[in-house]
Amino acid sequence: MTLLSSITTIHLKVYGKVQGVSYRYWVKENAIKLGISGWVKNKDDKTVEIIANGTQAHIDSFIESCNIGSENSEVQKVDILLIDKVGHGGSFPLSDFQILYDNLSDD
Template sequence: MRRVHLVVRGKVQGVGYRYSMQRRAADLGVVGWVRNRRDGSVEAEIEGTDQQVEAILAWAEQGPPMAHVDAVTVTEVDPTGESGGFDTRSTH
């Protein structure tokens, strides 16, 4: 299993980015969470197989149609063995 922490910058709030990521994560079967940050970016942690994580990272670079992604910062973190789906969290 692999887990990554993402920070996505650009026009990513108010365009359905979190909702779309949650749907994509469910489609891919990954677990984790996504939330808006007060600085206008979106933050997420995703855990799954290498193939699943790579697929959502590829999606994150584009986002939903109304988004404009300037940068995605990816940090590898230790897998937690989390189960239970993919959540949207409160703004941090």
């Protein structure tokens, strides 16, 4: 099995008290620790959206941590909207994880 074929990409939507509590920064820190690439951003509906790309084992750990949340967050649920077993074909460098900003206020 090649490294690319073992890469999984997930699309998460996180509900609860996850904006204004540094949740995105916490997600980024955990992603970097796990070697996951992708991005996280606040949505207008008060949720947080995450795209994460990494090995299945690291993605599983990442999903678990997203369900727990940061110290001041209160995660109600995490929906996995998309799972791609092939990955993005290298569209993210494996060491890159970013916080994307909109016109929303920062945490």
